[in-house]
Amino acid sequence: MVKLRGRLQTQKMADLPVDRLTPMPPFTSVGLDVFGPWTVTTRCTRGGSADSKRWAVLFTCMSTRAVHIELIETMSTSSFINALRRFFCIRGPAQILRSDRGTNFVGACNELQIDHKDTELNSYLQEKGCTWLFNPPHSSHMGGSWERLIGVARRILDGILLKAVHVQLTHEVLSTFMAEVMAIMNARPLVPVSTDPDKPNLLTPAMLLTQKVNALSAPTGSFGPPDLYSKQWKQVQCLADSFWKQWKSEYRSTLQQRRKWTDDKTNIKVGDVVLLKDALAHRNDWSMGKVVRTFESKDNKVRKAEVKTVKDGNEKVFLRPITDMVLLLSSDK
Structure with a gap:
């Protein structure tokens, strides 16, 4: 009877990890995931165009909730190390990298030939004083602090770029588009909107990163599907507008608090x-x-x-x- 009707085990929700609560510089403790690929045009030929694939590594700060995206060009550990190097150069060295063992991440790592036990990768991380921690398999809820951001962003990006499958994206357009996506995600509010007139500003990850109150404004003008086949900067703005509209509709619904796992088991x-x-x-x-x-x-x-x-x-x-x-x-x- 237990075999047929027994319930799955639960346990009281754990306290937040120390790296979520300790005051530290942004991107000291990071959750990451790899997603993609997308096809970009690398060069034009007489017979058409030569295409190649691009992937993206999305880093999310465990304390400030900010995100950072780096593109990967080749399927190798060296390319992944280059992405880490660019990330460390821009955001500073991280102490802890966290990721899950879900099918999405493991599949991407296998496709990119990334092995977290690779001696070259481990020696690089050791030189930087960085540790890579993995959650157990089938436990994406243990990485909810970054999985929600990555999941929503990945669904929207895949949907938008799937619609633009007939548009010839270049590496420059895709790179600029990812920068626009970062700006949109880092402009989201971290706390509920206050009705206090003495607090007109919303706390966002961008404020913690840039120390600037005003967010980056988008170029003026209306951008629609026809702009996908126009100038490159208009292609980027059209894709960014599409991401912003879907981000508002899909991300807002995840802000509702859910109370569960409150009892000791x-x-x-x-x-x-x-x-x-x-x-x-x-x-x-x-x-x-x-x-x-x-x-x-x-x-x-x-x-x-x-x-x-x-x-x-x-x-x-x-x-x-x-x-x-x-x-x-x-x-x-």
Whole structure:
């Protein structure tokens, strides 16, 4: 009965990590993700044009909530290191890089041939005094502080650039467009709009980065679909206008606070028998396993664990969040 009707495990929501609350320069602690690719025209030939692909690395500051985007040209670790180098040169060195192991990021890393265990990459990060931390697989909610921004931006960008598939984008146009996207995202309010007339200004990531109250204004004029086939600067403004309209409609709906995971729950323990959730399989086909290792947070709450399963005589160990587990039998019984 528990196997068919048992609920997935939950735990009280953890306190914010120290790097979210400690006063530090912007982009000292960073969450990142890779998305794309998009096709750009690199050179024109007599028979048409030569195209190549571009990807983007989106960095979001854990404390100021600001974002930074860097384009990647080639599928190599060296190209990714170059993007990190440009990011560090502009924003200063980071101490912590955070990312998830979701299919989007892992797939992008595989496509870009980026290995977080790569000796060249690790030696570069070590020289910069930087640490790369990964969340456990299937636990995107643990990176909600940057996943929401990245998810909304990625959906809008993919939708806009998909509509402009017949437009010949150049690297310069795409690079300028990403700068416009950064400006729009960094101009969003960090706190609810105040009705106090003595507080007319809204706190935004751009204010924390530039120390300037007024946001960058867009060029005057009306830009529509015909401008996609006009001058390059008009192409950029047309794409930026489209991003701004969708950003307002999709991002605002995410600002509503959701209250959940407010109660303490019994921790998963070593020796517990659990059912592992598999979104691609029927519940009757979910694997049964035994918890072999737990990971306690600073508040002594277990939110992820390693589970050993046996299938067809083969043993496997999976690292999973407890939200993907159904407790079948406690080791205490």
